[in-house]
Amino acid sequence: MIEFDEIQKLIRLKRHELPPEGFVDDFMTSFRERQRSEMLHRSARGLLWERVRSYFSEVLNPKWAWATVTVAAVALLGITLRPQTPGLQVAQNQQDSFEVTAFTAIDPDAVIADVQNYLKAKEFELDGAAAPPQVMRPRIVQPRQGEMIPASLGNRPAFTIQH
Amino acid sequence: MSDRPRNPDPDQELITRSQEGDTRAFDDLVRKYTPKLYGMVYNMTSNREDTADLLQDIFAKAYRSLKRFQGMSTFYTWIYSISVNMTLNFLKKRGRYTKLSLDDVDNGIQNDPDFIKVTSGDSPLREVNIHELQKRLNEAMMKLSEDHRTVVTLYDIQGLQHSDISKILGVSEGTVRSRLFYAHRQLQNYLEDFRK
Known part of the structure; x- marks a missing residue:
């Protein structure tokens, strides 16, 4: 390194370059x-x-x-x-599905009310009495034109569809 | 880098407290290492603004990585490794040519025996203005490859030992010496007129 002694001394002068005060x-x-x-x-x-x-x-x-x-x-x-679900197959098959003039946008409150109505209707049934019509009235009726839904969904009590 | 340090790390207490989430302890580490790392980054980039930005990124990364620091090396070599790697990555992105933005030279240089020696008597530097000398030195440094500039910065300017540099760079001491040799030879050529 002796041969580079001078150049090293020069380079070492860079130690005096300092950042600004503060x-x-x-x-x-x-x-x-x-x-x-x-x-x-x-x-x-x-x-x-x-x-x-x-x-x-x-x-x-x-x-x-x-x-x-x-x-x-x-x-x-x-x-x-798992094979394709039957529901999907049904939906793809025109014969097993039915066209509705209306389809339901499911409102959670309506679903709860329907379940409650269904349970009340069951209570009447157990008591051997006929349920009043308002108890059996389906709530979910927000149809959308031209929707296809599987036939298997048509007979659920809580999700009654109105044509 | 993988050898556990033989002597206890002088920063161990601050490291432990920082790892436990004590930000004041990490502040102390930042305060301690800022001047050293500033010198390293500045001499690699020759730009004050880049140095300040890069230093922020370096300490932010160190803070995020501190929980993974297991004391396999000293904190000193660990933080230097992060700094060197981030600086080299930055330089690759920035490209080769950039405007120099240099720090002021402190008055201490006037009393530096090496400065007195090279600017006195028959020295070709005797008429050279300090700022001109600074500019020439920085230009010569920037002409070096990044690997060569790194070893010159760490060895000649920062005064680190070959063994520490080899740990920081993750290369053998022989490689460090070899890079230094070629770097000095190039610098000698670039600054030839100062030696005549």
């Missing part, structure tokens, strides 16, 4: 600001991630690991090997 303090201030904003930004995502991780760490507890893996594998096999 640079470190200013840098610290802006770094803290950035750190705080990153922490705030990440806190929501971090919280969600932590919950997901803790959930899976419980589910994937060694004690339950085999059971979890088996259930997951069976579910996956079931999905993979």
